[in-house]
Amino acid sequence: MKALQELLGNIKTLQIIGNNDMEVHGLIIDSRKAANGFLFFAQKGTQTDGHTFIPQVIEAGVKVIICEVLPQEQKADVTYVKVENVAATIGPLAAAYFDYPSEDMKVVGVTGTNGKTTVATLLYKLFQQLGHVCGLISTVQNHIGDTIVASTHTTPDAISIQSLFRQMADAGCSHVFMEVSSHAIHQHRIGGIDFDGGIFTNITHDHLDYHATFDEYIRVKKMFFDGLHKHAFAITNVDDKRGLVMLQNTAAVRKTYSLRVPADYKGKVLENDLDGLQMNINKVDVHFRLSGLFNAYNLLAVYGAATMLGEDSMDVLAKLSDMRGAAGRFDTYRSPNERVLGIIDYAHTPDALLNVLATIKQFGGERQIITVVGCGGDRDKTKRPIMAEVACEHSNKVILTSDNPRSEDPEVILNEMESGLSFAHKRKVIRISDRREAIKTACSLAQEDDVILVAGKGHETYQEIKGVKHHFDDKEVLLETFALLEK
Ligand SMILES: CC(=O)N[C@H]1[C@@H](OP(=O)(O)OP(=O)(O)OC[C@H]2O[C@@H](n3ccc(=O)[nH]c3=O)[C@H](O)[C@@H]2O)O[C@H](CO)[C@@H](O)[C@@H]1O[C@H](C)C(=O)N[C@@H](C)C(=O)N[C@H](CCC(=O)O)C(=O)O
Numbered sequence: 001m002k003a004l005q006e007l008l009g010n011i012k013t014l015q016i017i018g019n020n021d022m023e024v025h026g027l028i029i030d031s032r033k034a035a036n037g038f039l040f041f042a043q044k045g046t047q048t049d050g051h052t053f054i055p056q057v058i059e060a061g062v063k064v065i066i067c068e069v070l071p072q073e074q075k076a077d078v079t080y081v082k083v084e085n086v087a088a089t090i091g092p093l094a095a096a097y098f099d100y101p102s103e104d105m106k107v108v109g110v111t112g113t114n115g116k117t118t119v120a121t122l123l124y125k126l127f128q129q130l131g132h133v134c135g136l137i138s139t140v141q142n143h144i145g146d147t148i149v150a151s152t153h154t155t156p157d158a159i160s161i162q163s164l165f166r167q168m169a170d171a172g173c174s175h176v177f178m179e180v181s182s183h184a185i186h187q188h189r190i191g192g193i194d195f196d197g198g199i200f201t202n203i204t205h206d207h208l209d210y211h212a213t214f215d216e217y218i219r220v221k222k223m224f225f226d227g228l229h230k231h232a233f234a235i236t237n238v239d240d241k242r243g244l245v246m247l248q249n250t251a252a253v254r255k256t257y258s259l260r261v262p263a264d265y266k267g268k269v270l271e272n273d274l275d276g277l278q279m280n281i282n283k284v285d286v287h288f289r290l291s292g293l294f295n296a297y298n299l300l301a302v303y304g305a306a307t308m309l310g311e312d313s314m315d316v317l318a319k320l321s322d323m324r325g326a327a328g329r330f331d332t333y334r335s336p337n338e339r340v341l342g343i344i345d346y347a348h349t350p351d352a353l354l355n356v357l358a359t360i361k362q363f364g365g366e367r368q369i370i371t372v373v374g375c376g377g378d379r380d381k382t383k384r385p386i387m388a389e390v391a392c393e394h395s396n397k398v399i400l401t402s403d404n405p406r407s408e409d410p411e412v413i414l415n416e417m418e419s420g421l422s423f424a425h426k427r428k429v430i431r432i433s434d435r436r437e438a439i440k441t442a443c444s445l446a447q448e449d450d451v452i453l454v455a456g457k458g459h460e461t462y463q464e465i466k467g468v469k470h471h472f473d474d475k476e477v478l479l480e481t482f483a484l485l486e487k
């Protein structure tokens with residue numbers, strides 16, 4: 001409970017109608033969660049306008065409305081606060097409601113197209129092992145110390161973030177590692193957070209359904225760094241073409257990492273195979289259990305952030321050396337008789353798919369690669385033909401299948417994936433929209449020593465079809481089929 005006056009203290013208001021000397025019992029952005037004494041943010045969204053729910057929430061007992069347009073009809077016992085941008089007020093107001101929890105912890109945000117979950121999760125695990133109690137906000141799950149809280153988004157809405165932060169601070173967390181998605185930056189979900197550091201992984205094709213152009217996607221990502229304070233650090237991957245651009249206007253202390261050019265955190269890959277990476281980082285040789293060049297970048301980002309947070313570099317490398325990555329990221333499984341290698345990976349962008357396939361190819365031998373891949377429904381359609389092209393270019397056989405078709409017809413998604421393929425590539429393709437059948441077929445086709453890559457769903461345990469999430473787990477299906485075929 002908090003006094004409304006206090007909550008409005010750091011908000012720029014245009015007009016207040018009604019009494020601002022009252023207690024607020026809770027904050028909501030969703031009318032369906034309305035309760036007595038609550039404050040409702042009426043925000044315009046991509047599907048609907050929160051303003052239309054104002055009468056409903058008042059009926060349910062809401063006493064404060066934050067809005068951009070004042071309703072014509074106003075109730076005497078309700079306070080209406082008009083602001084210029086509702087979405088931008090949610091974070092700061094929620095931070096005040098929960099007593100500014102991020103100020104009591106070191107908060108580091110990770111942004112970029114790929115690698116956010118991996119970097120944030122490695123940082124969380126590393127700092128827990130170094131003896132700190134930590135929080136994690138990620139696509140796979142959120143953590144309050146050792147307690148797991150189910151995740152709904154890569155970066156939740158601003159009220160959920162501040163509420164999670166409060167629980168983390170109360171549980172004694174000293175550090176929080178969180179993913180910062182481009183949707184979250186654009187929708188002000190990270191407003192009101194006192195960041196101590198920011199990390200940029202990379203930027204490649206994704207989310208053009210939402211951001212419309214690649215330039216706009218870059219601009220939005222950069223806004224995160226533009227917003228950092230001068231007491232924070234900003235670490236960037238200078239091997240990415242946009243790495244330096246990201247930090248162009250930041251007030252934060254700038255640091256760089258690279259595998260190619262001189263940088264604050266300089267890495268060199270000495271060996272890269274299924275057992276892991278042998279690297280030299282700032283002149284120290286270390287072996288890691290994570291494989292793939294992309295993980296060499298993730299490890300450098302983690303190393304940089306950990307040292308910027310004051311940890312001893314040798315302790316950091318020693319602990320990182322033994323660590324596994326996040327669930328569903330390059331998880332390898334051998335069939336019972338070791339005939340075939342299965343890899344479950346969350347690659348759902350052209351670049352991620354390319355990196356994973358390049359990594360598998362690099363492990364060499366005469367291995368045939370069979371890739372099972374789909375593209376999400378109601379998401380960026382332009383990546384569909386590119387992902388199919390990448391899969392065909394770098395695999396011997398490709399099974400195109402469904403990956404959360406959502407409201408779309410799976411066959412239409414497959415048509416779009418197939419649309420740009422050359423005749424030679426089409427000959428490598430089999431279309432099986434049922435993902436279970438697709439994985440089974442890949443397993444039946446696999447010969448001794450072949451590799452099956454099942455891409456796109458990683459840790460996900462559902463297939464979302466027409467608004468319903470049906471249980472589906474790539475790992476479960478892969479292991480079941482392996483067991484059946486090699487009984
Ligand atoms: C496209 C997008 O980002 N949508 C997010 C956005 O919803 P929206 O703008 O469409 O909202 P809307 O449905 O138009 O509703 C407008 C307002 O009315 C409210 N409302 C709506 C209906 C109702 O009955 N009552 C009510 O009060 C809503 O709570 C909202 O405040 O704001 C909502 C509240 O924060 C989010 O839950 C929702 O995430 C949807 C479910 C989603 O799928 N988002 C994905 C694309 C996303 O955010 N992904 C990124 C990761 C991307 C990456 O891989 O990098 C993420 O951070 O998870």
Ligand SMILES: Nc1ncnc2c1ncn2[C@@H]1O[C@H](COP(=O)(O)OP(=O)(O)OP(=O)(O)O)[C@@H](O)[C@H]1O
Pocket residue numbers: 112113114115116117118119139154179201202294295297298328329330345346347348351352353355356458
């Ligand atoms: N640094 C990297 N560069 C390129 N690809 C990567 C990198 N790290 C991981 N990947 C690939 O991208 C996939 C997703 O990785 P991860 O979950 O860490 O990314 P993310 O940014 O959190 O994704 P999301 O946007 O869905 O939250 C991995 O399964 C792997 O295929």
Ligand SMILES: N[C@H](CCC[C@H](N)C(=O)O)C(=O)O
Pocket residue numbers: 139154348375376377379403404456457460
């Ligand atoms: N965070 C990503 C997840 C994509 C995962 C893939 N399985 C899909 O459903 O498209 C997004 O919202 O685009």
Ligand SMILES: [Mg+2]
Pocket residue numbers: 116117118138139140154179
């Ligand atoms: Mg993620």
